[in-house]
Amino acid sequence: MLLKDKSPTKSNSPKIQAGEKQELDIAFYLRRAFKDHPQVFVFNDVKFKHNNETAQIDHLIVYTYGFILIESKSITGEVAINEHQEWSRSYRGKWQGMPSPIKQVELQVALLKSLVIDNAQHLLPRMFGKIQQNFGGREWHSLCAISSNAIINRDCMPKSLEDRLVKSEFIADKLLQIMKLPTSTPNALHFLSTNARPWFSKESITRICKFLLEKNIAPTEQLITDTTSLNLSEPTPIYSGETKAEALSNSEQPRVINLQCKGCGSVNTLEAHSGRYGYYVTCSKCNTNTPMKAPCVQCEDVNTKVSKRKDAYSLICGSCENKALIVFDNSVALATATKEK
Numbered sequence: 001m002l003l004k005d006k007s008p009t010k011s012n013s014p015k016i017q018a019g020e021k022q023e024l025d026i027a028f029y030l031r032r033a034f035k036d037h038p039q040v041f042v043f044n045d046v047k048f049k050h051n052n053e054t055a056q057i058d059h060l061i062v063y064t065y066g067f068i069l070i071e072s073k074s075i076t077g078e079v080a081i082n083e084h085q086e087w088s089r090s091y092r093g094k095w096q097g098m099p100s101p102i103k104q105v106e107l108q109v110a111l112l113k114s115l116v117i118d119n120a121q122h123l124l125p126r127m128f129g130k131i132q133q134n135f136g137g138r139e140w141h142s143l144c145a146i147s148s149n150a151i152i153n154r155d156c157m158p159k160s161l162e163d164r165l166v167k168s169e170f171i172a173d174k175l176l177q178i179m180k181l182p183t184s185t186p187n188a189l190h191f192l193s194t195n196a197r198p199w200f201s202k203e204s205i206t207r208i209c210k211f212l213l214e215k216n217i218a219p220t221e222q223l224i225t226d227t228t229s230l231n232l233s234e235p236t237p238i239y240s241g242e243t244k245a246e247a248l249s250n251s252e253q254p255r256v257i258n259l260q261c262k263g264c265g266s267v268n269t270l271e272a273h274s275g276r277y278g279y280y281v282t283c284s285k286c287n288t289n290t291p292m293k294a295p296c297v298q299c300e301d302v303n304t305k306v307s308k309r310k311d312a313y314s315l316i317c318g319s320c321e322n323k324a325l326i327v328f329d330n331s332v333a334l335a336t337a338t339k340e341k
Helices: 014-034 101-118 168-179 188-192 202-215 244-251 333-340
Strands: 002-004 040-050 053-063 066-073 078-081 087-091 094-098 139-146 151-153 165-167 256-258 270-275 278-283 289-291 304-309 312-317 323-327
Touching: 002 014, 002 202, 014 040, 014 053, 014 066, 014 139, 014 168, 040 101, 040 202, 053 101, 053 168, 053 202, 066 101, 066 168, 101 139, 101 202, 139 168, 165 168, 278 304
Parallel strands: 002 040, 066 139, 078 151, 139 165, 256 323
Antiparallel strands: 040 053, 053 066, 078 087, 087 094, 270 278, 278 289, 304 312, 312 323
């Protein structure tokens, strides 16, 4: 989803014009690939200040599992990188050294990471109602996108850099390869998977995107600030003098967990049972048991319990007191719980 477009500049300098054309090309490919993607959020031409340092980022991708920063570089000749990671380019038939765009974007990554970590308490929920989550385990990547008409000499290029240098027209393919996005946004049940990557909830990713838009100090003509355009729920506000439980309970109606078999993914072959370890469902298709208990869908705390009332099952969080309805095909829980409300 596009959150900030490329801000136009006015310059008669051929070098600046060439650089802007390259950024516009990348912005075009990003817009074409991700403008309607619910898990990918695109910022073009953003600038942040933190700890008396400034980061000018050509393109920033915020996605379900982390961040990707892209440095655009206009190169019309040939570019080569030796085994010492030193860059050089040809210009009118002559070779000359050039600063490493990869090193430049790595400095931007470090500053952006410091910025969000220092503001984690405003961007990420607490676990167990007490432990502040941080950005550990989230993914950070950086790329350099160069002009499509450039020639890349990869003979001596280190493998670690070869994977991070891409031509403009391949940028979307490269991003999808890095992100490895699931077919649907992860939910609380995704947490039960042993190979699950830490992910941002919808609330967290909304807060992060709004925060970055607010912190941007570049021109704002192409800024999108209307949260409804993100197609995400409005983040829960932080109220002074109000507990988190009160803020969360007042923010929205209870959510629904659409339970599915952890073995085969089926949603219409489940039957509820209770046992030594609590409530669970058994899949008649693959005979796999799937627990109903999961992290809270609101604050992601694991301090939850499953409650049953008549034929309705609910996941109740002991920290934020959020109540989520557990629904599966053979259950009438949704209808029953709705009547109770």
